[in-house]
Amino acid sequence: MVSATLDTSQGVIDIKGVSKNFPHPDGSEVKALSQVELTVSGGEFVSLIGPSGCGKSTLLRLIAGLDKATTGTLELDGQTIDGPSAERGLAFQNPYLFPWLNIYNNVAFGLRARRVYKRLKSMVGQYLELVGLGKFGQVYPHHLSGGMAQRASLARALINEPRVLLLDEPLGALDAFTRMNMQDEILRIRSEKRITMIMVTHDVDEAIYLSDRVIIMTPGPGKVEKILAVPLTRPRARNTPDFLSLRSRILEILNFAGRLDEPAYQI
Numbered sequence: 001m002v003s004a005t006l007d008t009s010q011g012v013i014d015i016k017g018v019s020k021n022f023p024h025p026d027g028s029e030v031k032a033l034s035q036v037e038l039t040v041s042g043g044e045f046v047s048l049i050g051p052s053g054c055g056k057s058t059l060l061r062l063i064a065g066l067d068k069a070t071t072g073t074l075e076l077d078g079q080t081i082d083g084p085s086a087e088r089g090l091a092f093q094n095p096y097l098f099p100w101l102n103i104y105n106n107v108a109f110g111l112r113a114r115r116v117y118k119r120l121k122s123m124v125g126q127y128l129e130l131v132g133l134g135k136f137g138q139v140y141p142h143h144l145s146g147g148m149a150q151r152a153s154l155a156r157a158l159i160n161e162p163r164v165l166l167l168d169e170p171l172g173a174l175d176a177f178t179r180m181n182m183q184d185e186i187l188r189i190r191s192e193k194r195i196t197m198i199m200v201t202h203d204v205d206e207a208i209y210l211s212d213r214v215i216i217m218t219p220g221p222g223k224v225e226k227i228l229a230v231p232l233t234r235p236r237a238r239n240t241p242d243f244l245s246l247r248s249r250i251l252e253i254l255n256f257a258g259r260l261d262e263p264a265y266q267i
């Protein structure tokens, strides 16, 4: 549940009638997204889940301003999204860190790019602490584990103090235990920073564990099939009857219900 003290006036995403077509090599068009309608409240955590090719990354790229919608509009706090901005931070499955910069300088990069020099040192220190890398500023990316690299990548996105954090399968490359730890880390960071988070995942349990709402998407054309609220109190346990029934519901909507016996089904 979103806490009552949350500032919900900032970080509101409004998506209206959004479609995105890509040209196919055979001359036809790929309907990556069709008529997507979605409003995300300030401070809300939503997951986008669905089979490969249903347009999850396309939708995230449109919100990031990395690509333009064929039809429809996307807004952040009432302002049209028409390009990338520090207000909308991004983190991907493969942490994009500069290998020739240590972690301190990787995290400082966004501030320097925006010519924010005042408080740079204290801010980098603060964000490294936030993601649990306080002692690793001098280390280079190739010496980090996958989980640590993902933490550094989160610090790098968060230091710009975005109103929205966009995450495309951020934990997809991690082993199951590191992944569960990182899910808790994301929840902790979120409770400290109180920003809107939109995360793409293939993991049904991860979506339920983290989200206020799960946006279920289907392909051909990519569209929002169903939006489910997750009415579970936090902290959440992954094995309660309510959790498991929500999981069955999502898999049913995606026509994977025959595979419910698998422990943590990945779509």
Ligand SMILES: Nc1ncnc2c1ncn2[C@@H]1O[C@H](COP(=O)(O)OP(=O)(O)OP(=O)(O)O)[C@@H](O)[C@H]1O
Binding pocket: 022, 023, 030, 031, 032, 050, 051, 052, 053, 054, 055, 056, 057, 058, 059, 222
């Ligand atoms: N730049 C592009 N040019 C052409 N087609 C594209 C482009 N980007 C995406 N597509 C197509 O749009 C559809 C949606 O792709 P998208 O990457 O958004 O899916 P996804 O849900 O993120 O899939 P996955 O789970 O595999 O990451 C796919 O059919 C894909 O081939």
Ligand SMILES: [Mg+2]
Binding pocket: 056, 057, 058
């Ligand atoms: Mg994708």
